[in-house]
Amino acid sequence: MSSATTILLVEDDPAISMIIRETLIGECGHFASVGSIAERNAWLADHHPDLVITDVVLPDGDGIDSLRVDCGTPVIVLSAQNTLDTAVRATGIGSYDYLPKPFDLDELTASVRAALQRRAEPMVSTDPAQADSHGLVGRAPAMQAVYRTIARLASNDLAVLILGESGTGKEVVARAIHATGLRRAGPFVAINMAAIPRELIEAELFGHEKGAFTGAHSRNAGRFEQAAGGTLFLDEIGDMPLEAQTRLLRVLQSNEYSTVGGNQALRADVRVIAATHRDMRTLVADGRFREDLFYRLNVIPMTLPPLRDRRSDIAALVRHFVDAGRGSGLPDRQFAPAAMQWLERYDWPGNVRELGNVVQRLAVLSRDTVVTVRDVETVLHENGEGGGAAAPADLIARAVDDWAREQMASDAPEGELHGQLEAIVEAALFRRVLRDVRGNQLEAARRLGINRNTLRKRLGQLDIDPTHP
Numbered sequence: 148m149s150s151a152t153t154i155l156l157v158e159d160d161p162a163i164s165m166i167i168r169e170t171l172i173g174e175c176g177h178f179a180s181v182g183s184i185a186e187r188n189a190w191l192a193d194h195h196p197d198l199v200i201t202d203v204v205l206p207d208g209d210g211i212d213s214l215r216v217d218c219g220t221p222v223i224v225l226s227a228q229n230t231l232d233t234a235v236r237a238t239g240i241g242s243y244d245y246l247p248k249p250f251d252l253d254e255l256t257a258s259v260r261a262a263l264q265r266r267a268e269p270m271v272s273t274d275p276a277q278a279d280s281h282g283l284v285g286r287a288p289a290m291q292a293v294y295r296t297i298a299r300l301a302s303n304d305l306a307v308l309i310l311g312e313s314g315t316g317k318e319v320v321a322r323a324i325h326a327t328g329l330r331r332a333g334p335f336v337a338i339n340m341a342a343i344p345r346e347l348i349e350a351e352l353f354g355h356e357k358g359a360f361t362g363a364h365s366r367n368a369g370r371f372e373q374a375a376g377g378t379l380f381l382d383e384i385g386d387m388p389l390e391a392q393t394r395l396l397r398v399l400q401s402n403e404y405s406t407v408g409g410n411q412a413l414r415a416d417v418r419v420i421a422a423t424h425r426d427m428r429t430l431v432a433d434g435r436f437r438e439d440l441f442y443r444l445n446v447i448p449m450t451l452p453p454l455r456d457r458r459s460d461i462a463a464l465v466r467h468f469v470d471a472g473r474g475s476g477l478p479d480r481q482f483a484p485a486a487m488q489w490l491e492r493y494d495w496p497g498n499v500r501e502l503g504n505v506v507q508r509l510a511v512l513s514r515d516t517v518v519t520v521r522d523v524e525t526v527l528h529e530n531g532e533g534g535g536a537a538a539p540a541d542l543i544a545r546a547v548d549d550w551a552r553e554q555m556a557s558d559a560p561e562g563e564l565h566g567q568l569e570a571i572v573e574a575a576l577f578r579r580v581l582r583d584v585r586g587n588q589l590e591a592a593r594r595l596g597i598n599r600n601t602l603r604k605r606l607g608q609l610d611i612d613p614t615h616p
C-alpha cells in the first residue's frame with residue numbers, strides 16, 4: 148500500500164479505535180482518528196483522506212447522514228445497528244463496504260485493501276427518504292450477509308435467486324431489493340409459478356392476444372408487460388413447467404418476447420428476481436429444471452436463514468407482528484418473559500410466517516393484556532405444533548403434498564401418480580414392520596392387518612426381500 152495513503156477513522160470508542168489503528172497502521176502512510184462528528188468535520192476541512200472508516204452512532208449525531216466526502220472517496224461503515232437501513236444508507240453515501248459490529252479484523256483489513264484499490268468506482272446515490280428497513284425486521288448475525296447483498300444490488304440490474312425455506316421472507320426480500328434499487332420508481336409485479344395451472348403460465352407471463360386460445364376473449368397484458376420499468380418476481384420458480392422454462396430462457400437471452408398468439412417482438416424491460424424453497428441443484432440434476440436457465444437466474448444467489456438460525460430476532464419480530472395487528476384492529480399485547488422464551492426456543496418449521504400467525508392468534512385469544520406461557524402452549528398445541536415438531540401424520544401429509552406438487556409440475560407419465568405413491572408408502576411401511584418382526588411374514592401380516600398372501604404378493608411386486616427388508 149502506498150506510503151502516501153491517508154485513512155481517517157471516526158469512532159468514539161477509544162478501545163475499538165486503538166485496535167483498528169494497530170491493525171491498519173501498517174496499511175497506510177498516515178492514520179488519523181477522531182471521536183465525533185465535530186472533530187471529523189474540522190479534520191476534513193484541511194485534509195483529503197483516501198479512505199474514511201466510520202461508526203454510525205456518534206456522540207453528536209449519525210455518522211452516515213452527516214458525512215460529506217469528495218466523490219470517489221470510499222467509506223467503510225462499521226455499525227452495531229445491524230439493520231438493512233444501515234446497510235442501504237451506507238451504500239447511499241457511496242461507501243465501499245459495510246461491516247456489522249463485531250467484525251473480524253482480517254475482514255476489515257481485506258475490505259480496506261479492496262476499497263483503496265478500487266476507489267475510482269462510480270458511486271451510488273440512494274434517496275435517504277426511501278431508506279428504512281423496507282419491511283425487514285431483525286438484526287441477527289445470520290441476516291447480515293442478506294442485508295449486505297441487498298445493499299450491493301442497489302446499483303445494478305443483476306438477476307437474483309433467493310433461496311430459503313417457506314416463510315423465511317423471500318418475497319419481503321425481493322420487495323426490499325426492488326425498493327432500494329434503480330427501478331424503485333417502477334412497478335413490482337409478482338407471479339407464483341405454483342399457483343397457476345401449467346397450461347396458463349405462458350399466457351400469464353407474456354400476455355395473450357384476443358382469440359389466442361379458447362376463453363381468450365380479449366387481449367391481456369402479461370406480467371412482463373405489467374412489470375416494464377420495474378421488477379418481476381418469479382416466486383416458486385422450481386415449480387415452473389419445462390416448456391415455460393424454455394420460453395423464459397429465450398426471453399432472458401434476447402430481452403424480447405411476444406404474447407401468446409402474437410407475433411410482434413416486445414422489449415423485456417424488467418429486473419428478474421426468482422425465488423424457491425426447493426433445492427435447485429437437485430431439480431437440475433433430475434432434469435426437472437433447465438441448467439442454462441438456472442445459471443441465468445442464479446447470477447446473485449441469496450439464501451435466507453430459517454428462523455431457528457436467528458432466534459435473537461424473534462422478540463423484535465413478535466413486537467412487529469403485535470404492532471401490525473394493532474394497525475388492523477387487534478388488541479395490543481405484552482409478552483411475559485417466560486412466554487417470549489418459549490417462542491424463542493420453538494423451532495418454527497413455518498418460519499416467520501408461522502410466527503406471525505401465532506402472534507396474531509395470541510393477540511386475539513389471550514384474555515389478559517399480558518400473554519402467558521399457557522397461552523403460547525395452548526395456541527401452538529391447537530395448531531398441532533406443540534413440542535417443537537409437527538405430528539408424524541402432518542409430516543407425512545406435508546411430504547405427500549410436496550411430492551404430488553412436484554409430480555404435477557413435472558412431465559411425469561400420466562395415470563401413475565396413485566400407484567407410484569402407494570408403492571413408496573407401502574415399501575417404507577413393509578420394510579419397517581418386517582425389520583421389527585425379524586422377517587416373520589405371518590407376524591408382519593398380522594401387525595399390518597392384511598392377508599399373508601396379499602403381503603407376499605406385494606413384497607414380490609415391490610421387490611422387497613423379507614429376510615433383508
Ligand SMILES: Nc1ncnc2c1ncn2[C@@H]1O[C@H](COP(=O)(O)OP(=O)(O)OP(=O)(O)O)[C@@H](O)[C@H]1O
Binds near residue numbers: 500
Ligand atoms: N424479516 C422479516 N421482517 C418482517 N416480516 C417478515 C420478515 N420475514 C418474513 N416476514 C413476514 O413473514 C411472512 C412470510 O414472508 P414471505 O411471504 O416473504 O415468505 P416466503 O419465503 O416468500 O414464503 P414462501 O416460500 O412460502 O412463498 C410475510 O407476512 C412477511 O411479511
